[in-house]
Structure formats: structure tokens, C-alpha cells
Amino acid sequence: MARTFWIRYAVLCLSLIAHVLPEHALAQDRIVRLAGVVAEERIAPLMAALAARLPDVDLSYIRLSSAQIAADAKRANAPFDVALFSSPDVAVSIANEGYAARDEAGVTAADVQWRQEVVGFWSDPAVMVLRISVFADRLPRTRIELVRALEQNSDRFSHRVGIVNIGIDDVSYLLASQDSIRTSLYWRLMRAFGxxxxxxxxxxxxxxxxxxxxxxxxxxxxxxxALQAGAVMPDGVEIVVPQDYVLAVPWAVLVPKGAANLRGARIILNALHSAEIKPALAAAGFSYPDDFTAFESLQRIELGPELLVFRDMIKRSKFLDMWFQMVVN
Incomplete structure (x- = not known):
């Protein structure tokens, strides 16, 4: 009698589990969580466009730093399903350590990808922004012209040059390190900033x-x-595309292995490369102006393990020490 009771009890439990699990899985499929480094108001047009393509999905976005995304992506239960990176070296580092999900089908539409784990969806050129009135003759359009203008007019430009702290901002650090291996002028330019x-x-x-x-x-x-997504610049300002070379940083997407909704994440991955999403990407700043002519001098930073060189802690520490000596001291 007791044995019969426990058999019936076990059957009942199994039937309940079989009933609950599909509903739980279905609920998970209805939720896709995105994480990124850009502000909520900037990403809003893109989120709206993605939500329109996925009407039955509860889509959410959280803004985190690159370091936070990297740490959370390594958790067994990642708190997001898709991560958007402005600093591709961080994404490559996560994948290199084995925490990114591979998606062979999801990268077919992507022009740039690494190991089918890190996918680029836009190349972000780095430009100069100059106030025309402070340059007496002509605007500098190459790095050597900018260096000479600063060196020859140090009083005029005293406290009038603005740069981002590469020890804090990941993209600025990546651009600085890439600059340093592409031109011998880099440290001379940093000295001129100092x-x-x-x-x-x-x-x-x-x-x-x-x-x-x-x-x-x-x-x-x-x-x-950042310029495309921000407020309009005042009159008398020119965005200068350097004629010697233009560094272009790939924005990257990664799906952590611990994502709760891998299927939904891959749908988002494909959507980012669709023609229908391009207007929303443009509204979020991911577009080129009609008069953009940098492609001849564009040097795209490649996704791959070479991005890990300057993430080495010793190399990074030495590079930052040199930068601060030049710029601050």
C-alpha cells in the first residue's frame, strides 16, 4: 500500500513539473535583456525599433560600464542576454576567456566578426572637432598640422584643448594605444597637449x-x-576627418554563455544587421554624414586577439604612466 502511494505521488510530481517547466521556458523566451554603455535616451530609438520587430517579447535595456558588463558576462546566470560594446577589446577579452556563446547562423549578415562569438555592427571613426576662429590661417587636417599649430601657438591654446582621460574611458584608451602603433607623431602630439x-x-x-x-x-x-547622437554643434565649428588616417572602432555585440534567452539574443543579433533597423541605428548615432569622405584613409581596427596586447596589465600600466607624464606633467 505504501509503495503504491509513493509511486502515485512520484507520478503526480512529475506531471506537475512537466506542466510548469514549459510555461517557465515560454516566459523566459518572452524576455530579452540588453546591456550597453550608452545612455538610455540615446539607445531609445533602437530599442523601439527592435521591440516593433519582436511584438511578443518583453525587451529591456540597462546601462553599465564596460567593466561591469565584462564581470556580469562571466556569471553562470548572466543578468543580460545581449551586450553592446563601444570598446571591442573588452568583448574580445570576454570571448577569449570562453564566456561568449557561438552563433554560426547569427553572424552570416555581419561584415565583421571574430570566432562567430564577437560581432561588429558599425565602425566608429575618430575625428577632430575644431573651433574655426582660433586658427589664424587654415584648419589642421592632419596630425602633423595639428602638432605644429599647438607647438607654435602654445599661449593661444593654453587650457583650450580638451581630451578624455584614457585611464577611465575604454574607447579613448583603445584609440590612444592604436594611435601609438600607427604613427610616430603620437607622443609628440601628447606632449603638445601637455x-x-x-x-x-x-x-x-x-x-x-x-x-x-x-x-x-x-x-x-x-x-x-557621439557627435551624431548629441546636440547640434554651435556655429563656427568644423568636424575634421584627418587626411593622414582615420581610426575606426568597431562597435561589437556579444551573447554571454550564461544568457537565459539565447534564442532571443540571436534574433536581436540578426536584427541589428537588417536593413529595417538602419534608420533606428542612425537615430542612435550609428550613421555616416552624407558628405563623409573618410573611406580612403579609413583604418578599421580589426576584431581579434591583437586587441588583447594593450589589455595586458603591465603594458597598460606603462602606457598610462607615459601618457600622464606627457599630458599632465
Whole structure:
């Protein structure tokens, strides 16, 4: 009798589990969580467009730093299903450590990808932003012209150059390290910033706010997407695409292995590369102006293990020490 009772009890439990689990799985399929480094108001047009493509999905977004995303992506139960990175070296580092989900089908529409785990969806050129009135003759359009203008007019440009702290901002650090291996002028330019007593800001948003307020006149290595997504620049300002070369940083997407909704994440991955989403990407700053002519000098930063070189702690520490010696001391 007792044995019969326990058999019936076990059957009842199994039937309840079989009934509950599909509902739980279905609920999970209805939720897709995105994490990224950009502000909620900037990403809002993209989120709206993605939500329109997924009407039965509860789509959410949380803004985190690159370090927070990297830490959370390594958790067994990641608190997001898709991560958007402005600093692809961080994404490559996560994948290199084995915490990214591979998706062979999801990367077919992508022009840039690494190991089918890190996918690029837009290349972000770094430009100069200059106030025309402070340059007597002509605007500098190459790095050597900018260096000479600063060296020959140190009084005029004293406290009028704005840069982002590469020890805080991941994209600025990546651009600085890539600059240093592409041109011998890099450290001379940093020295010129130091002689000019450059103002140092924590973020690109802070830098652009200061420029619009008239606090500075010269900006270097500003991501074009930040300009495209921000407020209109005042009159008398020109966005200069360097003629010697233009660094382009790939924005990257990664799905952590611990994502609760891998299927939903892959749908988002595909949607980011669809033609229908392009207007929303443009509204979030991911577009080129009609007169953008940088492609001849564009140097795209490749996704791959070479991005890990400057993430080495010893190399990073030495690079930052040199940078602060040049710019601050």
C-alpha cells in the first residue's frame, strides 16, 4: 500500500513539473535583456525599433560600464542576454576567456566578426572637432598640422584643448594605444597637449558638453557616433576627418554563455544587421554624414586577439604612466 502511494505521488510530481517547466521556458523566451554603455535616451530609438520587430517579447535595456558588463558576462546566470560594446577589446577579452556563446547562423549578415562569438555592427571613426576662429590661417587636417599649430601657438591654446582621460574611458584608451602603433607623431602630439595645459574630462559626453559651452576649442579622437547622437554643434565649428588616417572602432555585440534567452539574443543579433533597423541605428548615432569622405584613409581596427596586447596589465600600466607624464606633467 505504501509503495503504491509513493509511486502515485512520484507520478503526480512529475506531471506537475512537466506542466510548469514549459510555461517557465515560454516566459523566459518572452524576455530579452540588453546591456550597453550608452545612455538610455540615446539607445531609445533602437530599442523601439527592435521591440516593433519582436511584438511578443518583453525587451529591456540597462546601462553599465564596460567593466561591469565584462564581470556580469562571466556569471553562470548572466543578468543580460545581449551586450553592446563601444570598446571591442573588452568583448574580445570576454570571448577569449570562453564566456561568449557561438552563433554560426547569427553572424552570416555581419561584415565583421571574430570566432562567430564577437560581432561588429558599425565602425566608429575618430575625428577632430575644431573651433574655426582660433586658427589664424587654415584648419589642421592632419596630425602633423595639428602638432605644429599647438607647438607654435602654445599661449593661444593654453587650457583650450580638451581630451578624455584614457585611464577611465575604454574607447579613448583603445584609440590612444592604436594611435601609438600607427604613427610616430603620437607622443609628440601628447606632449603638445601637455604644453597646452589640456583639460582632461572623464567621458566623451563631458568633453562635448564643455566644447559646446565654449570652454575648449580643440578636440582630438572624438567618436563620430557621439557627435551624431548629441546636440547640434554651435556655429563656427568644423568636424575634421584627418587626411593622414582615420581610426575606426568597431562597435561589437556579444551573447554571454550564461544568457537565459539565447534564442532571443540571436534574433536581436540578426536584427541589428537588417536593413529595417538602419534608420533606428542612425537615430542612435550609428550613421555616416552624407558628405563623409573618410573611406580612403579609413583604418578599421580589426576584431581579434591583437586587441588583447594593450589589455595586458603591465603594458597598460606603462602606457598610462607615459601618457600622464606627457599630458599632465
Amino acid at each position: 604644453v597646452s595645459n589640456a583639460r582632461i574630462y572623464d567621458t566623451t559626453d563631458d568633453l562635448l558638453t564643455a566644447f559646446r559651452a565654449g570652454e575648449v576649442d580643440v578636440l582630438y579622437n572624438v567618436p563620430l557616433s
